[in-house]
Amino acid sequence: MKAWIGTIGEYVDEEVTIEGWLWNVRSSGKIIFLQLRDGTGFIQGVVVKSEVDPAVFAACQNLTQESSLKVVGKVRREERSPSGYELTVYAVEPIHITSDYPITPKEHGVDFLMDHRHLWIRSPRQRAILKIRAEIIRAMRSYLDGNGFTQVDPPILTPSSCEGTTNLFHTKYFDEDAYLTQSGQLYMEAAAIALGKVYSFGPTFRAEKSKTRRHLIEFWMIEPEMAFCTHQENMDVQEAFVKHIVSHMLDNCELELTTIERDLAPLQEVLAGPFPRISYDEAIERLQKMGHDLKWGEDFGAPHETDLTNQFSRPLFVEKFPAAIKAFYMQPDPNRPDVILGADLLAPEGYGEIIGGSERIHDLALLQKRFAEHGLGREYEWYLDLRRYGSVRHSGFGIGLERTIAWICGLDHVRETIPFPRLLNRIYP
């Protein structure tokens, strides 16, 4: 009977056929241990010379790392096995014998592994991370779909910058210039007025010469947008959203999180109480007390975010940033127009910003003023229409998928959070 390793516990004491690959092999002369994987899991097959056909044992001696094969054997409970199960092998049928597989069970450098990313994703750790990525996406969707949000897909090809701050990837749109999207935000505002509560989920592109553990050239973002939503309500949604994700992962991905040796205690702590909320003013004071040479009006750098979040055990909202260092569309605080009604959510354990959100300007005259200040032209005239026809207070946020995965997994670089990362100067494989 054909069986998958992921559900092998259903076949104890039964004879099964497994189709998969050999990810390592150890031999002791008269006993061979086959480390098998089939994509759904890992299991060890044991071949004993005195108990199998000599031809089967000889065939096993020729098997190499990452050869594909079909194995027939009996499933056993086995206390010595990390997974709790083992396979007593009766027969082996090689499908394709591999020679000189590049990735060995020993250490490799980052550059070598990235050059072999198409093979690297077969390894247990990378496989676990990709499973976690898929489950985080599922958790994000289940929260939004279960709370009245409608998915709306903004365009990838856009006429110009949405935020105007970072470098865009340029391309041609027939005879006109076009750019790959760096945010669907403006389109999502139009969608929120049409559908109430919406979210987008898709890739975004930034042609930044950024070379840090937190940057990808191509990354995925979830951008919810809500009509009749204030800054405070926006933060409430973000907190419930993030807690839902963490809770879902602890319930559904413990095996994968354990595989990558993630300490679960900090994640459990995320659920233990409300997220602290401090103002930009207070953040500056705290940083100055810690000895940082940072003045009011300056934006945080990575070391600032790290030191700040290390003072808290749960994700931290920093709200009401100076308007001058934030995007043009953010709503000023009516009591204090030099700061905006928006917040960044900084992940704990030094991970820093994973969400940027705000209430959006709903007043036509103010938005027109911002357009003039930022040199925004006719290609976004439609955006002003949203304030001409039934303008309401509305808010939204964007959460970076890869940064969220890096935090949940406890990784030191986002390059392992996406199957085929696009990094500075790397578009292969």
Add this chain to the structure above:
RNA sequence: UCCUUGAUAGCUCAGCGGUAGAGCAUCCGGCUGUUAACCGGAGGGUCGUAGGUUCGAAUCCUACUCGAGGAGCCA
């Protein structure tokens, strides 16, 4: 773009002015409970590229190329 750092065997690295090394991988042999298995043996390198200094350069100097860590910018 800037700062720091690196490039030596298929991989990970040592060697830092005087005959090119180790572990793993590969091949051969041994081993009935291995978990990055272990033990013995073998093959394998124009020391990133181009100049320069020197009797002599993997080693010192210069430029370039590529990588890594960080900054800035951001999610």
